[in-house]
Amino acid sequence: SQTIHQWPATLVQPVGSPLSLECTVEGTSNPNLYWYRQAAGRGLQLLFYSVGIGQISSEVPQNLSASRPQDRQFILSSKKLLLSDSGFYLCAWNLGKTTLHFGNGTRLTVT
């Protein structure tokens, strides 16, 4: 069966520090991969999605970036965090147009 792993679960980082969140999927090949952000009390905002290795689409211009170095690995990064980057980050995957499956999320607090 397929599983998705996302880490770390929580992270507290100072303003201006770098960020790296990692997500891996097991048990499938060539998944679509997504990064969503959820601000406190808000809905989910799509940040990036990828349909294959090295193929990244950005939905919202910001100081975040994403990379897909391997088929089942999706990384969210920032060179310098802003206070507004605080939130709950969710990685997700699907195949084609099937149901989206989410990881457990990373709660990021920028201080």
Place this chain on the structure above:
Amino acid sequence: AQKITQTQPGMFVQEKEAVTLDCTYDTSDQSYGLFWYKQPSSGEMIFLIYQGSYDEQNATEGRYSLNFQKARKSANLVISASQLGDSAMYFCAMRPNFGNEKLTFGTGTRLTIIP
């Protein structure tokens, strides 16, 4: 572009009662899918139910059913016999069946079940 509207930011329901969570959507696509997700306080997003725009019957999954009214562009989630474990945030989402693969979410409804 798609838009999902959930007009109920919060709801309180007595245990064992049925509850309806509202969702309306706006799209120019003719073929699309509608989804409901549950988000407990732990933060994970749990898929509940799916409805295709051309499905003739309303989707059901156990205690969950989707009241789909295509002409009104609404896709309300109905939870029968609510339980304390149903307390969570609930998100409605949609995705066009052609073109991009992206899922658009509403802002959610926080459901609290009262014992």
